[in-house]
Amino acid sequence: MDTTKLTAFAQAVGVDIKELKQLLNGKVDNATVNQLIEQAKTAVKNDILGEGVSEQFDTLKEIADHIANLNGDTGGAVVQKIADLGNRIDAIASLDLVATYNQAKA
Structure with missing residues (x-):
């Protein structure tokens, strides 16, 4: 899998983060940072599971466990979900995140 685009995206984000750190220079308190981390964790969880997933x-x-209760066979369902995840990873790898990122910040 070609990771050139992902590497370029990470570098672009790193440069911007470095600039933001220099601008902020200690102006953000720990409570704000912790709140932002919690928001990011929630966003990642929602991206993985989908928004509105119940705690169940x-x-x-x-x-x-729920799939097993529905049809008694988790093996096939898990393999299918892993295959779906592989397809999503392939789709993400082909994104031009640098262009998207630069367009969003412009």
Whole structure:
């Protein structure tokens, strides 16, 4: 898998973060940083599981258990989900995140 685009994106984000750190220079307190981290964790979880997932299905084990109760076979369902995840990763790898990022910040 070609990771050139992802590497370029990470470098572009790193440059911007460095600039932001220099601008802020200690002007953000720990409480704000902790709040932003919690928001980011929630956003990542929502991206992975989908928004509005009930607490009943907020872990992979709970999802697998539910699938097992539905049809008694988690193996096939898990393999399918892994295949779907592989397809999503391939789609992400082909994105031009640098162009998207630069367009968004312009």
